Each structure stands twice: as structure tokens, then as C-alpha cells.
Amino acid sequence: MTKTLLLVHTGGTISMTTDERGAVTPGLSNPLLGEINKLGLADEIIETEAFNLPSPHITPAHMLELKKLIMRLLSEQTADGIVITHGTDTLEETAYFLDLTLDLEIPVVLTGAMRSADEIGSDGVHNVLSAIRVASDEGSRGKGVLVVLNDEIHTAQNVTKTHTSNVSTFQSPQYGPIGLVTNGHIHYHHAPLLRTRFHVDELGGRVALLKVYAGMDSEFLFHAADAGYEGIVLEGLGQGNVPPSLMPGIQRLLDDEIPVVLVSRCFNGIAQPVYGYEGGGRMLHEKGVIFAHGLSGQKARIQLLLALSSGIGPEQIAESFKGH
Numbered sequence: 379m380t381k382t383l384l385l386v387h388t389g390g391t392i393s394m395t396t397d398e399r400g401a402v403t404p405g406l407s408n409p410l411l412g413e414i415n416k417l418g419l420a421d422e423i424i425e426t427e428a429f430n431l432p433s434p435h436i437t438p439a440h441m442l443e444l445k446k447l448i449m450r451l452l453s454e455q456t457a458d459g460i461v462i463t464h465g466t467d468t469l470e471e472t473a474y475f476l477d478l479t480l481d482l483e484i485p486v487v488l489t490g491a492m493r494s495a496d497e498i499g500s501d502g503v504h505n506v507l508s509a510i511r512v513a514s515d516e517g518s519r520g521k522g523v524l525v526v527l528n529d530e531i532h533t534a535q536n537v538t539k540t541h542t543s544n545v546s547t548f549q550s551p552q553y554g555p556i557g558l559v560t561n562g563h564i565h566y567h568h569a570p571l572l573r574t575r576f577h578v579d580e581l582g583g584r585v586a587l588l589k590v591y592a593g594m595d596s597e598f599l600f601h602a603a604d605a606g607y608e609g610i611v612l613e614g615l616g617q618g619n620v621p622p623s624l625m626p627g628i629q630r631l632l633d634d635e636i637p638v639v640l641v642s643r644c645f646n647g648i649a650q651p652v653y654g655y656e657g658g659g660r661m662l663h664e665k666g667v668i669f670a671h672g673l674s675g676q677k678a679r680i681q682l683l684l685a686l687s688s689g690i691g692p693e694q695i696a697e698s699f700k701g702h
């Protein structure tokens with residue numbers, strides 16, 4: 379069966395080259411543009427450049443623009459799958475944003491590279507090739523937004539960048555990758571069960587993400603309430619605890635009806651209300667702190683931003699985090 383894929387570029391190292399100073403930099407034009415089609419990897423690849431940005435420059439506003447661009451392209455052109463190239467630094471946030479906002483059965487696959495387009499051993503074209511094969515595979519339908527790098531398939535919900543420079547940087551700490559890409563096969567060994575979706579046309583609300591540390595005081599939380607933040611995500615300690623000195627700040631946020639979402643700063647495992655001591659998870663839970671089981675801080679922040687922007691009430695916001 380002939381397959382038509384949309385290939386959308388957003389920038390990142392995959393689209394960068396080394397300048398005369400030896401620094402990796404985006405050029406005036408994306409070196410990937412026009413090159414992938416020459417490889418004859420799919421029957422038809424329709425290529426679009428959304429942005430040419432390093433991914434630390436990508437904001438939730440760009441993510442929403444990307445979502446709208448995809449919907450516009452799909453209204454003009456039917457496609458069997460979508461591949462998006464992206465810088466790796468914030469790739470997981472864009473992937474999760476799209477996972478929470480796109481309502482598509484066709485595969486949507488993000489990829490990137492750790493080595494620039496002109497570097498020896500560059501992983502970019504190989505990763506695009508893998509992403510195109512995954513996006514063309516019937517088994518990839520209905521699995522939510524996927525991230526493909528280094529011959530592994532991850533869900534947007536779980537994947538995270540774990541190494542500053544290694545090509546095997548993307549891992550899914552909770553459950554591992556959901557599939558593998560080999561020379562001849564796309565092989566899935568499990569599938570995501572739960573998905574949350576938000577209908578968002580415009581982004582509203584400021585949401586901050588703060589990492590909790592030993593002896594942390596409440597000052598930043600008081601400041602966040604005074605500064606008009608509409609949501610706070612805390613990367614708590616262990617199973618989901620905070621120092622007692624943070625409790626006055628949390629209480630202030632809750633009194634002001636600012637949702638407080640708690641994840642763990644641990645790399646693995648889920649936050650849960652286990653401990654009954656001052657600042658322990660049980661106390662936080664009883665006060666109304668929302669536990670985002672298994673999400674990283676940066677993903678919980680994207681979700682809280684989308685939940686607030688979608689206009690749902692506090693109970694539905696809390697409910698939306700239950701699936702994780």
C-alpha cells in the first residue's frame with residue numbers, strides 16, 4: 379500500500395552544522411530540507427519547515443503552533459503518518475504536549491539527533507529513517523505520540539533525555555521502550571493503556587516547576603502566589619515528601635486556590651502519599667496536593683498548563699493526573 383507521510387522540521391542539532399568557530403549552530407537553511415526525499419524511504423514525503431530553532435528556544439506557544447500546523451496540513455492533505463524533527467533538549471515536552479492535544483489515530487513520531495548534520499557518525503539521518511519506518515508501520519497506529527531515536531520506540535508520556543551527549547540518551551525510566559527498530563522489523567512489545575487529552579485553542583496561565591531540596595524554605599512559593607502564578611509543580615523528595623519548612627508556602631498556594639502538583643525528583647518510580655510525618659506525602663495529599671504518579675516534573679508542568687488552559691475545574695484537573 380502506498381504511504382504518504384508528513385515530515386515537519388522544527389530545528390535542533392539534527393538540523394545544525396559546525397561553524398568556523400567550531401560551535402554547533404543552526405544555519406540560515408536547514409541541511410535536512412530536501413535531503414530525506416532523495417533517500418526514497420517512503421512513497422511520498424511532504425516536507426514542511428515549522429521552525430528552525432534550537433529546542434531550548436521552543437516554548438509552549440510554539441508547541442501549540444505546531445499542533446495547529448499539523449491539523450491544518452491534515453485538513454489539506456490526507457497522510458498515513460507524521461514525522462517531526464526536533465532538538466533533543468525539550469523534545470520530550472513537545473512530544474507530551476502533542477500527545478495531550480492531538481486526537482489522531484495515525485502515527486505521530488518525533489525524532490532528533492545528538493550529533494550535528496556534519497559530524498562524523500551523525501545519528502540524524504539514521505533516526506529520521508527509523509522514524510519514517512515507524513510512522514509507516516500499521517502497528518504504530520493509535521499508540522499516542524511516539525519518540526524514536528537510537529533504534530528504540532518510546533511513548534511521549536514516559537520518555538526522557540538522560541544523558542547530555544550520548545546517542546542512547548532517550549530512555550523511559552518507568553517501563554522501558556515500547557518497541558524496537560531493527561533492520562527488517564518494527565517490533566512492539568507493549569502498548570500504552572491510558573491517555574489524557576485536552577482541547578486547547580489558546581494557552582493561558584503561568585505554571586512554574588520547582589525542585590525541592592533539603593532545607594528548602596517557602597519563599598519562592600510565597601513569591602509565586604504574589605506574582606500571580608496559576609499553577610505550581612513541585613519535584614518532591616522520594617515517594618513524594620517535602621521539608622516541613624515548605625508547608626507554609628504550600629498552604630498559601632492552596633488557600634489561594636492555586637493547584638499544586640507533586641511529582642518525585644527521583645529518576646524512577648511514582649509519587650504516592652505514603653508518609654504521615656510533617657511534610658510527608660499523606661499530609662500533602664490530605665491538604666489537596668495533586669499527585670502526578672510517574673510523570674516527570676517537566677511533563678506534569680505541560681499537563682497542568684494544558685489543564686488550566688482548557689478551562690476545566692479543579693476536580694477535573696486533579697482527575698486528569700490520576701491516570702499516571
Ligand SMILES: NC(=O)C[C@H](N)C(=O)O
Pocket residue numbers: 389390391392431432433434464465466467468490491492493
Ligand atoms: N541534540 C540536540 O538537539 C540538542 C540541542 N541543544 C537542541 O535541543 O536543540
